[in-house]
Amino acid sequence: MEQALQVIFSATFIAAVLRVSTPIILPALGGLISELGGVGNIALEGIMLTAACSGVLISVATQSEWLGLLAGVVSGVLLALVLAFFHLNLKADLILAAIALNILASGGTIFVVYLLTGDKGGTSTLISKQMPFIEIPIIKDIPVIGPILSGQNLLTYVAFIAAAVVSIFLYRMRAGIHLRAVGENPEAARSVGINVRAQQYLALGLSGFLAALGGVYLSMGYVKFFARDMTAGRGFIALAAIYLGGKSPVGTLIAALVFGAADALAVQLGNLKIPSQLVQMIPYVATLIALVVYALVQRQRIIARQRKFREAQAA
Amino acid sequence: MQATVPTPTTPSFDRAAERARVQQERRRAALIDVLVTLGTIALALLIGFLVMLIVGKDPVQAYSALLTGPLSRSNRTGRWIEDATTLIILGLSVSIPFRARQFSLGAQGQMFAAAMVAGAIAIYLPMPPLIAVLLPLAAAMLVGFLVGLLPGLMKAYLNANEIVSTLMLNAVVVLLYDFLLTNVFTPPGAQALRSDAIQANSMLGRLTQILDVNLGRANLAIIFVVLLVIGVWLLLNRTPFGYEIRTIGSNEKFARYGGINTKRTIALSFAIGGAIAAVAGVHLVFGVHQRLIPGIAAGLGFEGIVVALLARNNPLLIPVTGLFYSYLRVGGDIMEQEASVGTEIVLVIQAVIILLLTAQVLVNYVKSKNRRITQR
Numbered sequence: 001m002e003q004a005l006q007v008i009f010s011a012t013f014i015a016a017v018l019r020v021s022t023p024i025i026l027p028a029l030g031g032l033i034s035e036l037g038g039v040g041n042i043a044l045e046g047i048m049l050t051a052a053c054s055g056v057l058i059s060v061a062t063q064s065e066w067l068g069l070l071a072g073v074v075s076g077v078l079l080a081l082v083l084a085f086f087h088l089n090l091k092a093d094l095i096l097a098a099i100a101l102n103i104l105a106s107g108g109t110i111f112v113v114y115l116l117t118g119d120k121g122g123t124s125t126l127i128s129k130q131m132p133f134i135e136i137p138i139i140k141d142i143p144v145i146g147p148i149l150s151g152q153n154l155l156t157y158v159a160f161i162a163a164a165v166v167s168i169f170l171y172r173m174r175a176g177i178h179l180r181a182v183g184e185n186p187e188a189a190r191s192v193g194i195n196v197r198a199q200q201y202l203a204l205g206l207s208g209f210l211a212a213l214g215g216v217y218l219s220m221g222y223v224k225f226f227a228r229d230m231t232a233g234r235g236f237i238a239l240a241a242i243y244l245g246g247k248s249p250v251g252t253l254i255a256a257l258v259f260g261a262a263d264a265l266a267v268q269l270g271n272l273k274i275p276s277q278l279v280q281m282i283p284y285v286a287t288l289i290a291l292v293v294y295a296l297v298q299r300q301r302i303i304a305r306q307r308k309f310r311e312a313q314a315a
Numbered sequence: 316m317q318a319t320v321p322t323p324t325t326p327s328f329d330r331a332a333e334r335a336r337v338q339q340e341r342r343r344a345a346l347i348d349v350l351v352t353l354g355t356i357a358l359a360l361l362i363g364f365l366v367m368l369i370v371g372k373d374p375v376q377a378y379s380a381l382l383t384g385p386l387s388r389s390n391r392t393g394r395w396i397e398d399a400t401t402l403i404i405l406g407l408s409v410s411i412p413f414r415a416r417q418f419s420l421g422a423q424g425q426m427f428a429a430a431m432v433a434g435a436i437a438i439y440l441p442m443p444p445l446i447a448v449l450l451p452l453a454a455a456m457l458v459g460f461l462v463g464l465l466p467g468l469m470k471a472y473l474n475a476n477e478i479v480s481t482l483m484l485n486a487v488v489v490l491l492y493d494f495l496l497t498n499v500f501t502p503p504g505a506q507a508l509r510s511d512a513i514q515a516n517s518m519l520g521r522l523t524q525i526l527d528v529n530l531g532r533a534n535l536a537i538i539f540v541v542l543l544v545i546g547v548w549l550l551l552n553r554t555p556f557g558y559e560i561r562t563i564g565s566n567e568k569f570a571r572y573g574g575i576n577t578k579r580t581i582a583l584s585f586a587i588g589g590a591i592a593a594v595a596g597v598h599l600v601f602g603v604h605q606r607l608i609p610g611i612a613a614g615l616g617f618e619g620i621v622v623a624l625l626a627r628n629n630p631l632l633i634p635v636t637g638l639f640y641s642y643l644r645v646g647g648d649i650m651e652q653e654a655s656v657g658t659e660i661v662l663v664i665q666a667v668i669i670l671l672l673t674a675q676v677l678v679n680y681v682k683s684k685n686r687r688i689t690q691r
Contacts, residue, residue: 042478090674095418095478096624100669103617107662114657115370236482243476277494284486288469291480295473 013264015148018156020267021260023048023214023222023231025159028238028256029166030210032249035242036170037203038183042098043083044211045235046105051076051215053109056128056226057116065129069216076212077205079105084204088197102235110228122227131155131221153221155213160253162210167249179203211235237283244290246297255290259283352625352672356639359667363660377654381661384649385642393523393531395638395645397603400536401595402644403637405619407547408591410628414551415563415584417470421463421481422592423616424488428462429455429596431492434607437517437600438500438510447516448601455597456590462488463589467582477585485616493609500607510607519602534602539594540634547591547630560584592619618644621665624672640665 027044034041041047051072059068083101086092114120131154140150170176181189182199190196214234219226237259244258245251262283269279360378367374385395405422412419433451436442442450466484469475500510519534551557559580562570571577599611622640626632647661 040476086670086674092670092674096620096673097670099420099617099620100666100673103662103669104666107659107666111657111659111663114659115372120657233482233486236479239476240479240483243479275494275498277490277497281487281490284483284490287483288480288487291475291483292469292473295469295475299473 011144011147013268015152016264016267017257017261018148018152019222020264021257022153022156022159023218023234024238024241024256024259025253026155026162026214026217026238027207027211027235028241028245028252029159029162029249030207030214031238032242032245032247032252033166033170033179033210034203034207035247036183037179037200038186039084039087039094039200039203040239041080041083041204041207041211042095042239043079043101043105043235044207044238045231045233046098046102047076047079047208047211048215048218048231048235049105049109049229050079051212052219052230053113053226055216056123056126056219057112059129059220060123060126063129065131065220068129068220069131072216072220073209073212076215077208080204080208080211081201083208084201087204088200106229109226113226113228120228122225122230124225124227126225128224128226129220130224131217153217155217155221158213159217162213163249163253166210170249175199175202211238214238237287240287240290243294244287246294258286262286348627352627355668355671356625358671359664362667363664366660366663367656372656373654377650377656380650380653381643381646384646384653387649390529390531391645391649393529393533394648395642396522396533396537397531398641398645399634399638400533400540400598400602401615402618402622402641403540403634404543404595404598405592405615406622406626406633406637407543407630408588408595409619410547410623410626410630410633411551411560411588411591412467412584413564413623413628415560415581416567417467417581417584418478419463419466419481419585419588420478420616420620421466421484421585421589422595422619423612424481424485425459425462425589425592426596426599426612426615427485427488427492429459429593430600430607430611431495432458433593433597434500434510434513434600435495437513438607441514442516444516447514448519451517451601452594452597455593459593459596460586460590463592464582464586467585470585471578471581492611496607496609508609512606513601517601518605519598521602532603534598536594536598536602539598543591543594544630544634550587551630556580556583618665621669624669 027048031041031044054075055068055072057068058071059065062068079101083094083097086097087094110120113123117123117125119125133151133153134157136150139145140147168176170180178189178194179199179202181192182194182196183203186196189199215231218230218234223230238256241255241259242252244255245253262279266276266279266282269276364374364378367377385391408422408425409419433455436451436454437447462484466475466477466480469480470477496510497508501508502511519536522528522530522533522535522537525535549557551560559570559575559577562573562575563577563580567577570580595615596612600607604611618640622633622637625636625640643661643664644658647658650656650660651658
């Protein structure tokens with residue numbers, strides 16, 4: 001137990017949490033935007049996987065990590081726009097279409113990788129590029145905080161900055177407020193002249209952009225290769241983080257960090273002879289509990305609002 | 316005889332003609348459905364063909380392997396039967412919550428849970444023949460029911476997102492299975508991570524022995540399939556519960572105003588789907604592997620969806636679509652061996668089918684609605 005506590009309160013552990021949380025924070029923020037726009041994106045997983053794969057392949061082909069990043073983001077956004085097109089134009093069921101895209105990504109990435117490398121496991125035989133790790137001057141020399149805040153991957157910093165930007169976008173900018181209005185009540189939004197479909201395209205496109213960044217981080221930051229189904233459910237954990245975080249950017253960020261911590265803990269506890277499977281369960285069980293808690297809180301809120309309404313009527 | 320009885324309603328109302336007209340209309344709608352489905356499949360296969368043309372593989376050779384492979388040798392046909400058994404059961408399992416417009420993605424966890432329970436009983440508890448199949452089957456179905464009920468209750472009573480809850484539950488169950496397989500079921504000192512074989516009384520007879528043709532691991536679980544198809548059809552079409560599910564599926568608000576306890580019915584639709592998915596898990600342990608192995612039901616999580624969707628959740632059509640889709644899956648494996656084109660192209664085809672069907676279902680829905688309005 002003492003050993004476990006020592007592990008948790010070490011600077012290396014906290015640095016690891018930031019590393020492991022990054023590919024949950026980014027898609028969760030993306031999912032949050034689409035959720036608030038009334039078009040919850042279940043295809044985050046597939047978008048991440050596609051971005052992770054195309055990023056690596058293009059970075060290998062061009063030997064440029066930046067072109068890899070670009071390719072990953074473009075492919076992710078495209079996939080999100082395909083979802084938007086099927087749902088908004090062809091009136092396909094959003095959930096079923098998203099499930100189809102997840103299957104497409106899972107099968108399509110391996111199909112392409114196998115075609116190019118003859119290996120079904122992934123691209124570990126290829127020499128791929130990695131996004132840069134950033135040493136922050138001055139901060140890196142501060143004890144304890146230095147190793148946590150400095151030396152992380154570029155995309156880890158991007159994830160935290162994205163949380164702030166998404167927050168400003170959703171609550172301080174016209175487009176974000178319109179987007180939330182559409183999610184809250186599309187008819188009302190339409191009646192005041194907001195283009196509902198355009199807002200929902202924007203919401204899905206942005207969710208694709210952020211999820212793609214998370215995917216690129218996985219294959220070009222966290223590691224340096226693409227592996228079969230390497231997202232391993234992070235796209236869905238990200239969805240859960242949105243609910244656990246009460247559908248707010250800060251809450252989502254914190255929830256994603258909690259999931260990341262559970263994940264990092266599983267790795268650390270593996271060395272301490274605690275069965276890794278049981279530790280790995282923690283984030284999933286936490287999510288299930290969080291879903292229930294969130295629902296109960298929501299319900300209490302509605303009941304309280306109804307009571308207030310009735311009291312106001314009586315008065 | 317009936318013609319002489321004066322009808323108390325409008326004299327011009329011809330009941331027989333009206334019935335014939337309704338039936339003709341129905342047949343026409345069914346025909347359109349079938350044509351749309353076949354068209355979708357053809358289009359998806361064509362897209363797969365084009366993909367292979369673009370990537371420079373020999374699409375004709377690859378496609379002939381894909382489309383004739385499962386019939387080329389009897390053991391391959393056996394693989395087809397074996398896979399179809401699982402997929403048909405999964406399709407039936409998904410069709411029940413789908414009919415109530417609920418997206419339960421919990422089949423994977425339910426199969427692992429069922430495999431775990433049925434396997435444990437069949438390994439450790441000596442039982443006489445028949446009981447050795449039925450008792451673990453009942454226990455597994457009960458567990459599948461409960462694993463389905465939890466997200467069902469969460470959805471029905473708390474409005475918790477069923478996709479997140481079922482997928483999280485899947486992860487938990489799969490990890491638990493992995494944990495128990497590693498620490499409990501695998502005998503100490505064993506070379507590989509796998510349990511001992513289940514007792515002989517629990518094994519489902521292989522068709523290879525029964526028919527004296529090499530049909531691989533295809534087994535008597537096909538009896539479960541027949542019973543389940545009939546059972547699910549009866550449940551959906553001949554019971555009050557089935558009526559409630561169908562009413563909720565077509566209009567939940569109407570169902571609630573009509574006095575249906577929608578919450579209970581929705582929760583139960585998840586649970587019954589879980590009990591059926593459990594049968595697929597039992598098939599994997601008792602029929603296919605005859606022991607517990609790592610990832611026993613891996614990669615089967617979403618396969619029931621395409622089967623149910625192609626059959627438009629009609630239990631009588633699910634065997635047809637299940638046979639079709641497993642044919643593609645097995646054909647894909649053979650194509651990979653013979654033409655070195657990844658079997659994953661089948662997943663791509665699957666995704667295209669789902670995308671087109673879900674788009675067309677709604678387009679058609681609108682179309683038929685318009686037609687009905689214009690006819691009035």
